[in-house]
Amino acid sequence: MERAKEKKREKGKEPEKEKMRGKGKEKEKRKEVEKKKSKEKVKEKEKEEKRSKEEEKRKEQETEKEQFKGKEKKEKDNNSILTKPPLEPREKNKQILVLGLDGAGKTSVLHSLALNRVQHSVAPTHGFNAVCINTEDSQMEFLEIGGSEPFRSYWEMYLSRGLLLVFVVDSADHNRLPEAKKHLHQLIGTNPILPLVVFANKQDLEAAYRITDIHEALALSEVGNDRKVFLFGTQVTENGSEIPSAMQDARDLIAHLAADMQ
Numbered sequence: 177m178e179r180a181k182e183k184k185r186e187k188g189k190e191p192e193k194e195k196m197r198g199k200g201k202e203k204e205k206r207k208e209v210e211k212k213k214s215k216e217k218v219k220e221k222e223k224e225e226k227r228s229k230e231e232e233k234r235k236e237q238e239t240e241k242e243q244f245k246g247k248e249k250k251e252k253d254n255n256s257i258l259t260k261p262p263l264e265p266r267e268k269n270k271q272i273l274v275l276g277l278d279g280a281g282k283t284s285v286l287h288s289l290a291l292n293r294v295q296h297s298v299a300p301t302h303g304f305n306a307v308c309i310n311t312e313d314s315q316m317e318f319l320e321i322g323g324s325e326p327f328r329s330y331w332e333m334y335l336s337r338g339l340l341l342v343f344v345v346d347s348a349d350h351n352r353l354p355e356a357k358k359h360l361h362q363l364i365g366t367n368p369i370l371p372l373v374v375f376a377n378k379q380d381l382e383a384a385y386r387i388t389d390i391h392e393a394l395a396l397s398e399v400g401n402d403r404k405v406f407l408f409g410t411q412v413t414e415n416g417s418e419i420p421s422a423m424q425d426a427r428d429l430i431a432h433l434a435a436d437m438q
């Protein structure tokens with residue numbers, strides 16, 4: 177009898193236990209849901225952060241692009257006066273550029289100016305020829321660029337690092353004077369103030385045009401009002417002889433102009 181009562185009591189407790197177990201499970205479930213939710217929240221936060229970082233990056237890139245565009249525009253504006261060579265080493269000293277068609281006598285003139293004695297060139301310049309000339313109170317760096325076709329594309333590139341332009345023509349090569357004129361005007365057209373010194377070379381040759389004819393043939397009256405322009409009749413004649421006084425004058429003037437431009 178007692179045992180039966182006991183059993184009944186036990187049976188009565190069963191649902192309680194079930195209830196408790198059920199409650200525990202619910203709690204666990206709730207906890208799991210909460211855990212899940214907080215995990216999702218963390219993920220959401222991470223996503224949000226990622227999105228805002230990406231947005232920031234995009235904005236940064238956009239401002240960089242704008243700045244670059246601005247820079248490009250500025251450079252283009254500056255270049256409207258001076259064509260900048262892509263390979264220009266900015267830190268280098270400015271040089272006196274010596275240009276002109278092949279065979280005009282650039283190397284001969286340059287070496288003679290440097291040595292103070294006539295020195296004929298024996299070979300065409302394939303590329304560049306740099307010559308440093310020291311006078312009593314100055315040091316001048318000359319840069320000749322070869323005059324044949326393949327090297328002419330470098331002329332304009334180096335113009336922006338030129339202190340002044342020495343343009344040499346063969347005064348006796350009448351047929352090529354129009355070509356020389358075309359190149360000269362193309363070059364100086366990119367810089368309205370670059371001083372110009374023209375050497376009407378090979379004056380020793382009988383067929384040579386005199387300076388007035390060279391002035392006309394090269395249309396030197398059209399090189400711009402703001403530019404300093406000088407024209408010298410030169411000749412590199414007998415090897416070893418002293419350079420003519422016109423060449424000495426030209427060298428003194430170049431030194432003067434170069435000093436002014438620095």
Ligand SMILES: Nc1nc2c(ncn2[C@@H]2O[C@H](COP(=O)(O)OP(=O)(O)OP(=O)(O)O)[C@@H](O)[C@H]2O)c(=O)[nH]1
Binds near residue numbers: 276298299378381
């Ligand atoms: N008669 C005479 N010949 C000259 C004179 N100057 C240069 N020459 C000769 O002309 C030729 C060409 O001279 P270069 O000094 O090599 O000419 P360049 O302008 O340097 O030619 P590239 O280097 O090819 O562009 C050489 O045979 C020189 O000896 C000159 O005043 N009179």
Ligand SMILES: [Mg+2]
Binds near residue numbers: 282283284299305322
């Ligand atoms: Mg040469």
